[in-house]
Amino acid sequence: MQTNLLSKATSDKSNYMSNKINHPELCQWLDAVAIKRDKQAFTQLFKFFAPKILRIARSKFPNEAQANEVVQETLSNVWRKAHLFNSDKGAATTWVYTIMRNVTFDMLRKIQSNKEDNLSDDIWPIAETMSSEDDSFNDHLENKQLLSVLEQLPEAQQQVVKGFYFSDMSQEQLATHLALPLGTIKSRLRLALGKLKAQLGDK
Amino acid sequence: MIKHHPKFELLELFVNGELPASLSAGIAIHAEMCPKCQEKIALLTEQIAAVNFEKELSDPFLITDDIDDFSGEESLGGLNIDDMVANITQAQPSQNTKLTINKSVTYQGKSYALPRALANMEVGKAANIGKLSRSRIQLNENEVRTSLLHIAPGGGVPEHTHKGFELTLLLEGTFSDEDGEYIKGDFIMLDSSHQHHPISKNGCLCYTVANGALHFTQGINKLLNPIGAFIY
Numbered sequence: 001m002q003t004n005l006l007s008k009a010t011s012d013k014s015n016y017m018s019n020k021i022n023h024p025e026l027c028q029w030l031d032a033v034a035i036k037r038d039k040q041a042f043t044q045l046f047k048f049f050a051p052k053i054l055r056i057a058r059s060k061f062p063n064e065a066q067a068n069e070v071v072q073e074t075l076s077n078v079w080r081k082a083h084l085f086n087s088d089k090g091a092a093t094t095w096v097y098t099i100m101r102n103v104t105f106d107m108l109r110k111i112q113s114n115k116e117d118n119l120s121d122d123i124w125p126i127a128e129t130m131s132s133e134d135d136s137f138n139d140h141l142e143n144k145q146l147l148s149v150l151e152q153l154p155e156a157q158q159q160v161v162k163g164f165y166f167s168d169m170s171q172e173q174l175a176t177h178l179a180l181p182l183g184t185i186k187s188r189l190r191l192a193l194g195k196l197k198a199q200l201g202d203k
Numbered sequence: 204m205i206k207h208h209p210k211f212e213l214l215e216l217f218v219n220g221e222l223p224a225s226l227s228a229g230i231a232i233h234a235e236m237c238p239k240c241q242e243k244i245a246l247l248t249e250q251i252a253a254v255n256f257e258k259e260l261s262d263p264f265l266i267t268d269d270i271d272d273f274s275g276e277e278s279l280g281g282l283n284i285d286d287m288v289a290n291i292t293q294a295q296p297s298q299n300t301k302l303t304i305n306k307s308v309t310y311q312g313k314s315y316a317l318p319r320a321l322a323n324m325e326v327g328k329a330a331n332i333g334k335l336s337r338s339r340i341q342l343n344e345n346e347v348r349t350s351l352l353h354i355a356p357g358g359g360v361p362e363h364t365h366k367g368f369e370l371t372l373l374l375e376g377t378f379s380d381e382d383g384e385y386i387k388g389d390f391i392m393l394d395s396s397h398q399h400h401p402i403s404k405n406g407c408l409c410y411t412v413a414n415g416a417l418h419f420t421q422g423i424n425k426l427l428n429p430i431g432a433f434i435y
Contacts, residue, residue, distance in 0.1 A: 080297040097252030101220040113343035
């Protein structure tokens, strides 16, 4: 199910809002790498993540070469495993963080315990989230039900809910995107959620 | 229902990747059986990831246009970005072929499947004392020792304290001590201020992590102190 309903509109403006993460854009780049092996999209991901990963790695490894290795390893895993990323299950930042954390963990273990057992993927599985197949199946059905209820909301409220929950935009981003005051976004979101709750009933 | 969970601080360290493999595996095993902690971990990971990646570049020197290079290539901490990207993008996507082979252990003729987090850990041969069997898990974490501890029905560990911390994670079966009954999935973290005397009526298998020998505290059991190091 494709839920990035607003992602097309947001991709037009690729400027980073300071201190905010453009989640839909990151997701698009990752999807482009997964589906088309798009090197340009990967370059964008590299430029976004590499300096941040390097800064974090430098705080954990005193050795410059090791910090660089974390950047290299993490981003090459991003390239090779992009098809395992599922934007329905979480943000791109969460996924890349998990990869970086696992690379760092295995490297530290190699240094501290002299063990090259690469345990991180057993402890924090990358391929699937920790919930079982059955759960995601139920979620899927529930999503369908949710979507049909959502469609009964007034258009203005739908827009806000979809942007916030499906495209991972912050309330601030939505305000900019829809050219509305932040307060309006907040109150629409609150109204919509109240209605959804009533519609779906307390289970 | 599982009643004993890892503390929030521990979950945070876990998500940050700052715990040793022994404790990280313990939390992963617990979370597999505990939807509540699973959800907390997912939320924490999302938050920590966002915090880590949302900071704008505080160091303008990390990405610079290489002045010496007329092509205007960008570099990252002395590395050439174009070269790195070119290098990385040569690789083929990784195939999803990693099979998790379920490891199992057998104590007293009973076989137990081990959780995924332990799949690639080296489990030593079992040593036995009475109703207790213990296999060391080789993780090379200095004074931190990790084991599988099997208690046959009716067995127990005499009243003791610990010099450091002791994590007991119930993988199968039940046991009880002064504080009540524990079930599969319970994550029991004790420190040296606790004394306890666990007994398992129907037998159990535990995953244990401790950083100090047991210290038996009562009467004749004090004679056991030399073997305290054996159990955990």
